[in-house]
Amino acid sequence: MIYCLDRVPVLVKAKPELASVEPFKTVMTGNLEAIARLPLPDLERLVAATVTGMSVDEFHAEVTAWIPKAKNKRWNRPYTELTYLPMQEVLTYFRANGYKTYIVTGGGQDFVRVYSGKVYGIPVEQVVGSAGATSYGYADSKVGTFTQALYDEAKKDGWFVISMKNDWKRIFAFD
Secondary structure, three states: HHHHHHHHHHHHHHHHHHHHHOOHHHHHHHHHHHHHOOOOOHHHHHHHHHHHHOOOHHHHHHHHHOOOOOOOOOEEEHHOOOOOOHHHHHHHHHOOOOOOEEHHHHHHHHHHHHHHHHHHHHOHHHHEOOOOOOOOOOOOOOOOOOOHHHHHHHHOOOOOOOHHHHHHOOOOOOO
16 A cells, blocks of 8 residues: 555656545645545555556566665664564474465555565465455455454364464564
């Protein structure tokens, strides 16, 4: 989403009439609190407007150029450094023990494929996710939520439930 927000000024420069149209108008203010309050349909509109019409190669080139420059405002670090160390350790452990690892993402697979090899050690053909024409149903969705029902099912089936909060001392490699 941050990539798409960063592309809005480029889009508005190409189509100045969008500067006075929501949600582009709100994004152009740079007010992060107002941007965070945009409803999901507006965010979907931003994504569609900022990435539609590019070939896969053009998109790859744009994202490849953007990633090294993009930094998280809170941590002042490149997004590629903000991966969870516990997850990196688990991926390394699985691969060392003969498992093939994948990324399954609700975000755009073409975006993730740009950095998956370097950041996670996962080749592009092992990144599965949405493509441009995919639509989602977001009703009652809480991304990252591990419900009690899912936890109970995991325990019943003998899964090991790992908690980054409880089972690791360091979350980011730079901590």
